[in-house]
Amino acid sequence: MLSAFANAFRTPDLRRKLLFVLFVVVIFRFGSQLPAPGVHVANVQRCIAGVQDSGLYNLINLFSGGALLQLAVFALGIMPYITASIILQLLVVVIPRLEALKKEGQTGQAKITQYTRYLTLALAVLQATGIVALARSGQLLQGCTEPLLHDDGTAAFLVLVVTMTAGTAVIMWLGELITERGIGNGMSILIFCQVVATFPGALWQVQLTQGWWTFGIVLVIGLLIVAGVTFIEQAQRRIPVQYAKRMVGRKMFGGSSTYIPLKVNQAGIIPVIFASSMMYLPAMAVQFNQTSPNMVVRWFNDYFVGGSHPIYMASYFLLIIFFTYFYVSITFNTAEVADNMKKYGGFIPGIRAGQPTQDYLSYVLNRITFPGSLYLGLISLIPLVAFAMIGANQNFPFGGTSILIMVGVGLDFVKQVESQLQQRNYEGFLK
Template sequence: MSAIFSAFKDADLRKKILFTLAMIVLYRIGAQIPSPGVDYREISARLHEIASENSGVYSLINLFSGGALLQLSVFAIGIMPYITASIIVQLLTVVIPRFEELKKEGQSGQSTMMQYTRYLTVALALLQSAGIVALADREQLLGQGQRVLVEDANIFTLIMLVVVMTSGAVLVMWLGELITERGIGNGMSLLIFAGIATRLPTDGMNILQSSGGVVFGVVLAAVILLVIGVVFIEQGQRRIPVQYAKRMVGRRQYGGTSTYLPLKVNQGGVIPVIFASSLIYMPVLITQIVNSNSPTVPDNWWMRNVIAHLQTPSSWQYIVLYFVLIVFFSYFYVSVQYDPYEQAENMKKYGGFIPGIRPGRPTAQYLGYVMNRLLFVGAAYLGIIAVLPNIMLDLGVGNIDAGATPFGGTALLILVSVALTTVKQIESQLLQSNYEGFLK
């Protein structure tokens, strides 16, 4: 509490925090405004049943939007199109030389890449909202035969609904950028944080009512242990000592200092989990859209042996595939984002070297070796944290989707990571203004 009081005593920091809170409140208000053409009374009457039974392909998006998706509100698809667009643009920097050049141009290049991300966000939001509206029109979004739209809905109503939801996604993107620019912390991450946090009371009540007080207490104890583990790993880093050689410029001597290169244990953050969650739902999404045209779901090998397991988070097939995908994307994403050869060249350029390691290629090989060892621990940590709730669900704890609840591993990873990052940014701004941190 003393840290919070110290932040509010600083006038500039207080304005940023209040602006951030105002944008989050505005985002949550938009998440409750129904879109035109939606039978909101029907959805409101079944909200509790939907929250406890739904485990469909949009469960992760519904979690990130704070339950706005299943209500088909103005901010139904939330921040997911922007996240997907950002990830795609980052990955394209390795594939497309033009993007790689923009990345090296500094602020101007980053502005151009941000513009590309916005354009791609609009396209993805349009596609995603069109898919959701199509499923809602065919009464497939909330389950077989569940009506979502008004009875007199026509093609113009559907077009209006797609335009409203796409515009809502663009507005959410703008709110996130405003928070990043004028507020405190990363705007997109804080909006996801707000969406997940609003689901905590509802999902906690669902677990309490469906499984009883004993199971609810066990879940809370498990959540506390998970939070402690996530904080411990997220704060963990390998510090590689770096020595800078002495050099004379005129009559002055520069260099000769010792520092360290911090390498986080979880270098990829929560991005591999989001990648894996999106990919594991993709076959189910495509199959659901294709089968929505037929009145009866076909009983074939694909539906019995693939889709049936992918729709069941407690099955061992789902758990194993989810864990493997998280490990794979952990290595893939970090290999794209972190280049040990570029790091070694930068150290060599400024006269830095690791004691006992020759500059240049040997330094790059050593950094790659250390990073691979850290990646093994970080990937295993992400996979275990993400699948633990699914294992608990397999043991009969709760009746909700383990991947789509704020008590799940994915949600806890995001909540704790965003909270730690935001607190660090507040502390750094306090250091700049007061020259002292929270702890003395």
């Protein structure tokens, strides 16, 4: 492993790319710690120290590396871009114009990327407005009575909103720079950095609250979870595809064999994000009805706000399974795959081309998605179970969205570096 790193840094081109990624990450983390203008830094730090759980904003705070509750310049993090990307992926399925753009290749994808940028900025304005309004009203950090802003005026409000929106635009630009000039997907690397930034603090919090014995048990269990997630993330079902020989002009094409890789976790972390967002709705309803709570609000407050009740866990688990099937169904179009195979003379051995191929792909995809959905649900329940059993913070480091992001993006980055090392006849990271 160390020799592979040494070989990577001995290669001038690869060393330049790695150092560029590191340089962008340093700038990114600096912006995540730089307070926005008008923020009362001392009061914010005291309130964060006194608040054990960020409640409604856990997911956004995770993707911002803790910058959200600190009201930093990059407070919104990468979350607006993630939301915009998911929305565009869903709209491609239902809007014919976007579907046609997707089929145009690189030109159409460039237009969809441009639409994603515009939607990201719009969502950033909405999120920044909501967060600054909550900070001004004192509801951003529950239980904090100190003012978080120096000035409650309209001008200061607008400056904060514009600053956070501009920070989101800069994050998009940095991510695209990494993709173009560095290694791997820039947005994924920035998400990875933000999640990893909160990992040591969350892990050390377990030691401070539970002691060294529990801390050691958590480390051992965490290593087993990482090993399991690594195994599942690389697991796939390979469906063999054979291409028949065909004459094009005077040349013979085809006759090759390949496969369609169907991952066990075909949906990634998107179902977890969808389910988490849906489970935040009851907490949001309770927050805005605290003055005159009725029976429904009290029921939601008892079962869906704390996160440790079995009803909450069961609902969260079932939502993840539902969204896993939903997202896989819209991102992997079996009819399109079968049609493309038939068009280019491809077939699955033993399966007729056309509708039988589509039915077979749907059958295999449904069978392999079931264990993938259970895997996502169980991994996502780990922080909730840990919270209920040992009283850990709900930002429990091993499990949920954080461990999926760290392992998934880490594996992808290592594979990207390995592929470039193999091009130069160097030994890679993965055996």
